[in-house]
Amino acid sequence: MNKLLLYITILILAVACQSKYPGVSEEYHTLLDSALVKAGGNAAELQKALAEAPADEKEGMAFLISYMPERDLTTLTADFLLENNQYAYKARREFPWCAALPDSIFLNEVLPYANISENRDRWRPDFYERFSKYVKDKDNMVDALMNIAHNIPTEVDVEYNTKRSRVDISPLQAMKEHMATCSGLSILLTDAYRSVGIPSRLAGTAMWTNYKGNHTWSEVWVEGEWKFIEYYVDTLDQSWFVADAGKADPDNMLHWIYAASFKPTGLPYYAAVDAPYVADVVNLSNLPEDVRARYERMKERASGLKPYIWGHNVTQRYIDLYEKSVQNSALAEDELLANVVVLADENTSSSESRLSCRVDVQKDDEKVNFGYSPRKTDDLNHFLQFKLKKNTSYQFVVSNPEQAIEKTFAVTTGNDAQQDIQLILSK
Incomplete structure (x- = not known):
């Protein structure tokens, strides 16, 4: 029993x-x-x-x-x-x-019903009706997503305007106001894609390395890989911001490129507009005065705030895209491609000698370009690349505040199509 x-x-x-x-x-x-x-x-x-x-x-x-x-x-x-x-x-x-x-x-x-911190609208039924008509006769995802991209501004009647009520404006509110900035426009585009079963997510940065601001855009998952696209479409993986994204600093979380995730990743999406806790990972002493003041205010507001928008660090993909675009673009007759690396010493064959630094290229004290040199963990065939004029004198300013590095090199380019430039700090 x-x-x-x-x-x-x-x-x-x-x-x-x-x-x-x-x-x-x-x-x-x-x-x-x-x-x-x-x-x-x-x-x-x-x-x-x-x-x-x-x-x-x-x-x-x-x-x-x-x-x-x-x-x-x-x-x-x-x-x-x-x-x-x-x-x-x-x-x-x-x-x-x-x-x-x-x-x-x-x-x-x-x-997912939302991307970041926008209001939780009931957008799906309306968006399905609006956007399914653009994809019903399409045989593949690329044709479908491009047709939506070309038609969405007219379909939703929303244009870029800084007078919108909030940065992270929700799709239905943006349509009511007929305006949004990059975050709101990207939310609209991503939700439009999701409404017809096209995988999409937001991506962006909290601050470009030139400190001229930030940006948000959309990504789509096509044939097993992520590609980016914007509300005002060019084509996949092409836009005005590629050069800015390609100069992201892989050693500074403030300048990383993030992609949003609904499922927790362990890494907050620091590009989110309501993510003042980004200030916790920023060395404020290294920022320009006006930017530092902004993040000091953000830090005050961050007390007790827990991240709830998650992300992936996709910085390297955008650096690779930019470098590929530089390599594939035609050189003018008077131009060359400079392959730049910063080294601690003359042991040029060892990755251990490489230092990740900001490199500013100047000519007659005028800025020409800038970027971040390869790290110890990068492939030895990876270089910071610039298009420069042949037979021209430049100043290369190498800096890394964390390691108290600040040094200027005088470099004169040659007449070949490519030139390796090693900036050795011990010299």
């Missing part, structure tokens, strides 16, 4: 465990437990969303609830989440490029 009671008890417990989140993979159970606790009084809405999600959409609902920011756990309704899932999975069933996506890409770059 005791054995029978024990067996029945074990069976009841097993059934209870299995029915806690019916139809949901066990990998989400602990995450869901934690999310429901954080949701407090809104937990019933999340439980309703999970219970009412169709069987083939439950993983998506579990994913969203497991990883959504706490601000959303306490406010989003079941109706909001169910509608979002319904239209995301509708796109997955309808469009072949979405049906072919790996689950991980669909869940993180198609399914």
Whole structure:
């Protein structure tokens, strides 16, 4: 009898465990437990969303609830989440490029209802109706996404304007105001892509290395790799900002290029407009006075703030894009390609001698260009490249405040199409 009671008890417990989140993979159970606790009084809405999600959409609902920011756990309704899932999975069933996506890409770059800190609009039904007509006759994702890019300004009637109500303006608010800046325009474009099952995410930087500001744009996942595109489209991986992005400092988080992620990555998306905690990773003493004042104010506001927008460091990809564009662009008859490296000593064959420094190129005290030299961890065939005039005298100013480096080199270019320039600090 005791054995029978024990067996029945074990069976009841097993059934209870299995029915806690019916139809949901066990990998989400602990995450869901934690999310429901954080949701407090809104937990019933999340439980309703999970219970009412169709069987083939439950993983998506579990994913969203497991990883959504706490601000959303306490406010989003079941109706909001169910509608979002319904239209995301509708796109997955309808469009072949979405049906072919790996689950991980669909869940993180198609399914999410928001990008960064914008208001949580119910944009999916409207955007599906608006943008599905641009892709229904397209056989591949590239044609589909380019057709949306060419038509979105007219479709949503939103133009660039700094008079918008907020930087991270939500899509429906931007359409109401008919204006947005780069963050809002990128949110519009990314949501348009997601509405028809095209994986998309925001990317951007908190500050360019020339300290002329920041920027946000969109990325799309095409044939297994990420490419960037803008609201005012040129084409994939081409835009005015490539030179600025390509001069990002890989050793300074303020200047990194970030791509946003709904699922936590362990790295905050420091390009977010409401991410004053970026000041915590910035050496303020090295910034220009006006920029330093801005980040000192941000740091004051950052007390107790926890990151909830996550990201990936994609800096190197943009550096590589820029360097490829320099290499592939035609040289004028009087130009050469300079391959620059900064070295601590004359041991030029060892990567250990390489130093990552800012290199400013000047001619007659006028700035020509700048960039960041390769690090110890970079391939020995990797160089900082500049297009320069042949048979011309330049000043190369090498600096690294963290290592108290500040040195100027006089360099005269030759007459060949390429020239290696080694800036050796020990000389």
